[in-house]
Amino acid sequence: MRIGIDLGGTNIAAGLVDENMNILCxxxxxTLAERPFEDIVKDMGMLVLDLCKKMEVEPFGLTSVxxxxxxxxxxxxxxxxxxxxxxxxxxxxxxxxxxxxxxxxKLDNDANAAALGEVxxxxxxxxxSCILVTLGTGVGGGIILDGKVYDGINHAGAEVGHTVLVSGxxxxxxxxxxxxxxxxxxTALIRMGHAACAAHPDSHLAEVKKENGKLNGYLIFKxxxxxxxxxxxxxxxxxxxVAEGITNLVNIFQPASVVIGGGICAQGxxxxxxxxxxxxxxxxxxxxSLPEIRCAELGNDAGIIGAAFL
Amino acid sequence: MRIGIDLGGTNIAAGLVDENMNILCxxxxxTLAERPFEDIVKDMGMLVLDLCKKMEVEPFGLTSVxxxxxxxxxxxxxxxxxxxxxxxxxxxxxxxxxxxxxxxxKLDNDANAAALGEVxxxxxxxxxSCILVTLGTGVGGGIILDGKVYDGINHAGAEVGHTVLVSGxxxxxxxxxxxxxxxxxxTALIRMGHAACAAHPDSHLAEVKKENGKLNGYLIFKxxxxxxxxxxxxxxxxxxxVAEGITNLVNIFQPASVVIGGGICAQGxxxxxxxxxxxxxxxxxxxxSLPEIRCAELGNDAGIIGAAFL
Numbered sequence: 001m002r003i004g005i006d007l008g009g010t011n012i013a014a015g016l017v018d019e020n021m022n023i024l025c026x027x028x029x030x031t032l033a034e035r036p037f038e039d040i041v042k043d044m045g046m047l048v049l050d051l052c053k054k055m056e057v058e059p060f061g062l063t064s065v066x067x068x069x070x071x072x073x074x075x076x077x078x079x080x081x082x083x084x085x086x087x088x089x090x091x092x093x094x095x096x097x098x099x100x101x102x103x104x105x106k107l108d109n110d111a112n113a114a115a116l117g118e119v120x121x122x123x124x125x126x127x128x129s130c131i132l133v134t135l136g137t138g139v140g141g142g143i144i145l146d147g148k149v150y151d152g153i154n155h156a157g158a159e160v161g162h163t164v165l166v167s168g169x170x171x172x173x174x175x176x177x178x179x180x181x182x183x184x185x186x187t188a189l190i191r192m193g194h195a196a197c198a199a200h201p202d203s204h205l206a207e208v209k210k211e212n213g214k215l216n217g218y219l220i221f222k223x224x225x226x227x228x229x230x231x232x233x234x235x236x237x238x239x240x241x242v243a244e245g246i247t248n249l250v251n252i253f254q255p256a257s258v259v260i261g262g263g264i265c266a267q268g269x270x271x272x273x274x275x276x277x278x279x280x281x282x283x284x285x286x287x288x289s290l291p292e293i294r295c296a297e298l299g300n301d302a303g304i305i306g307a308a309f310l
Numbered sequence: 311m312r313i314g315i316d317l318g319g320t321n322i323a324a325g326l327v328d329e330n331m332n333i334l335c336x337x338x339x340x341t342l343a344e345r346p347f348e349d350i351v352k353d354m355g356m357l358v359l360d361l362c363k364k365m366e367v368e369p370f371g372l373t374s375v376x377x378x379x380x381x382x383x384x385x386x387x388x389x390x391x392x393x394x395x396x397x398x399x400x401x402x403x404x405x406x407x408x409x410x411x412x413x414x415x416k417l418d419n420d421a422n423a424a425a426l427g428e429v430x431x432x433x434x435x436x437x438x439s440c441i442l443v444t445l446g447t448g449v450g451g452g453i454i455l456d457g458k459v460y461d462g463i464n465h466a467g468a469e470v471g472h473t474v475l476v477s478g479x480x481x482x483x484x485x486x487x488x489x490x491x492x493x494x495x496x497t498a499l500i501r502m503g504h505a506a507c508a509a510h511p512d513s514h515l516a517e518v519k520k521e522n523g524k525l526n527g528y529l530i531f532k533x534x535x536x537x538x539x540x541x542x543x544x545x546x547x548x549x550x551x552v553a554e555g556i557t558n559l560v561n562i563f564q565p566a567s568v569v570i571g572g573g574i575c576a577q578g579x580x581x582x583x584x585x586x587x588x589x590x591x592x593x594x595x596x597x598x599s600l601p602e603i604r605c606a607e608l609g610n611d612a613g614i615i616g617a618a619f620l
Contacts, residue, residue, distance in 0.1 A: 072595050082597045129463065141562075145455065152564025153439065156595035163558035167476040167488075167551070174594050176557075178477075241477070247486075248473035252451075252562070254462025284472040284484050285382050287392045288464035 001057055003048050004117075004308030006110060006300065007069040009033050009085035012040070013300060014047045016055050017308035021121035023301055025055050033086050038096060040086075045100025059102050066106040066307035067093060068113025072156045078107055081155075106310035110303055112149040112158065114296075115142025117306030118259045122298040127256035131249050132296065133160060134261035135242065138173065139181040143253075149310075161185070165245055180248075183241035186217045186263060192238055193220045196230045204228035221267055239271060243278035250291055251284045261296035268295060311367055313358050314427075314618030316420060316610060317379040319343050319395035322350070323610060324357045326365050327618035331431035333611055335365045343396050348406060350396075355410025369412050376416040376617035377403060378423025382466045388417055391465075416620035420613055422459040422468065424606075425452025427616030428569045432608040437566035441559050442606065443470060444571035445552065448483065449491040453563075459620075471495070475555055490558075493551035496527045496573060502548055503530045506540045514538035531577055549581060553588035560601055561594045571606035578605055 001024075005014040012031050015023040027050055029043050044067070052059045071083025078094025080086070094105045108116075115132035124130040128147055134140040139161030143150040151157045161181035162174045169178030170188070182188055193215040197206040205223045208231075209215050223231035246258055264271060276293050283290060296302060311334075315324040322341050325333040337360055339353050354377070362369045381393025388404025390396070404415045418426075425442035434440040438457055444450040449471030453460040461467045471491035472484045479488030480498070492498055503525040507516040515533045518541075519525050533541035556568055574581060586603050593600060606612060 072597065082595070143562075145460070150455070153566050153601070154564050154595070154598035156598045157562060157564035159561040159594040162561045162594040163473070164554050165474055165477050167479070167493075167554060169477070174592075176592050183477075244474050244477060251469040251472045252453075252467060254464050254467035256463050282484075282486050284469040285392070285464070285466035287382065288466045291463070 001061065002063045002308040003051060003065045004113070004304040004306065005044055005047070005065065005067045006113070006303035006307060007031070007044065007067055008110070009070060012044055012047060013304060014044070014051060015301070015304040015308070016051045016057065017305055021305050021309070023304060025051055026304070027051055027054075031086075037088060037091050041093065041096040042100070045097055048101055062103045064104045064106055064308075064310070065097070065101050066108070066113070066310035067097070068108055068110040068303045068307040069093060070110050072154075073107050073109055075107055075155055078105070080107075108149055108307070108310050109142075109151065109155070109158070111140040111142040112151060113142075113306035113310065114261065114302040115144050115259070115306065116149055116309060117298055117302030117304070118261075118296055119144045119147070119257075120309055121305050122302055123259045123294040123296050124257035124292075127292070129253070129255040130257040130259055131160065131253055131255050132259045132261055133246065133249070134296075135184055135186060135264050136262040137185060137187055139185050145255075160245070160249060163245070163248065165241065165248070180241070180245040184238070184245050188241070189217050189220060189234070189238045190215050192234045193231070196234045200230040203230035205231040205234070217264055218266070221270065236274075239274045240278065242271070243275045244282075246275060246293065247279050247282045250279055254288070255291050257292045257294065259294055259296050261302070265295040271295075311371065312373045312618040313361060313375045314423070314614040314616065315354055315357070315375065315377045316423070316613035316617060317341070317354065317377055318420070319380060322354055322357060323614060324354070324361060325611070325614040325618070326361045326367065327615055331615050331619070333614060335361055336614070337361055337364075341396075347398060347401050351403065351406040352410070354407055358411055372413045374414045374416055374618075374620070375407070375411050376418070376423070376620035377407070378418055378420035378613045378617040379403060380420050382464075383417050383419055385417055385465055388415070390417075418459055418617070418620050419452075419461065419465070419468070421450040421452040422461060423452075423616035423620065424571065424612040425454050425569070425616065426459055426619060427608055427612030427614070428571075428606055429454045429457070429567075430619055431615050432612055433569045433604040433606050434567035434602075437602070439563070439565040440567040440569055441470065441563055441565050442569045442571055443556065443559070444606075445494055445496060445574050446572040447495060447497055449495050455565075470555070470559060473555070473558065475551065475558070490551070490555040494548070494555050498551070499527050499530060499544070499548045500525050502544045503541070506544045510540040513540035515541040515544070527574055528576070531580065546584075549584045550588070552581070553585045554592075556585060556603065557589050557592045560589055564598070565601050567602045567604065569604055569606050571612070575605040581605075
């Protein structure tokens, strides 16, 4: 029995996970990220002890507790070197949680934990190697090679969203221009949607925007399905960029699986079809069998399961 | 004692290598790539036996013979699945060479072998992880992780040159547009040089082109050093693209070393300075120590040494 914690900017979610990667019990509390570090970690500790109590598991009997946290971990030290979301610098997360938890505490980046979760129990089950790309506010990445998280000498790798695809293009939060994140994130899709509304003020998409007072990825996909040509062009353009970045990753890694995470997963084959077709047609070596490309299956549970098995 | 063979489109080079990664004796013969496969492999076999004879080494006493070959290897089968340069399809290279060589024959892609050579005995000595990018006619890649060649489930990975950097840009030999190869290869540098001559027909660079009847990378660097503003702009632009691609690779891999190979290595600090500075300023995580960025040290010997230790 293990516990995995998915520490997010909004919520702390944790789950008791058995050795078959089933989540037996889950709980969550708000992060309230502006609180002192110690208070947040105390709540993480309480969440662990609550889960144990609820499921009548002796905390000493846990194999381990793992944390998937946003930011760059200094794993050897058990610290978060830097987290934008939580505004933490050199935060001794493992040491602090160890005050409440009597078993080994392990730490990794949240995207890496989610990738491991999908490999262990989700869309990439049975894959020895997998790249998880999460298309959300930004584009996150998790790399699993040989069944283990790969993140480079300083644990700062796997930033697949921060690879320039459109040289000199849109400014990215990282300071560069034209990063994949600026073209393949949900944020980018919405930006493209707004641009289409401005260019086609009489389109159905522009009406949808007016009715809803805003646009989101779901509304743009829906408008496209309802026959709106402007929305369809946005989706085509967006999926082109998503697929170009995935083709790049396939040419580099040729992993057993590529898993796409984020809210866009709800679109299933609507996105997988065009992406698979683009990758097949554009990959460098066309004489080999290609990676499986799938949508993530576990949603937020991926991070919990992955963290439990760090 | 081992023998490494670097099979190129023009020459077959081989070397007898000791366990300290010193090349004790080298030899080479022309590939004459249009010959039948069997004839080429026979010459490889003769080269191995010649080296043994010359150095008074019993062929049976070799630990192994390794081949770095262009194209995509099917390592498990000991075949070259596909090689553009040699026009080979499913060529049973290991089996054929085994007719002449009485010890185990190993096979990998030439870029992978060169990367392994630089890690074992060259610019990345002591690095556990290394990305080798060779800026030549194209842009080749070799990835070493955990001291071993990484090339994905089908050995077709590590094609770092075929990652789009300039979406919709120059057509690439692989069929896509805007691949890094089309902006960071020596071929791309020369293309940029020609464009600069056309745009600035009165420049020193244009004179150099006229005098020499052509342009090459060396001439463009030389014209820049001689104060030609047009040539300097070409070099700046070219190094920007090289550095953008390397920054992408650092954000993905954070390897211990990045090694730059190809004729451009002769420029040493002239290229390393701007590249290092660009990577440092543009990498995603600025709170960590970054990979060493160096020029390759072993030249063509890298492929021989790496092949010997496959």
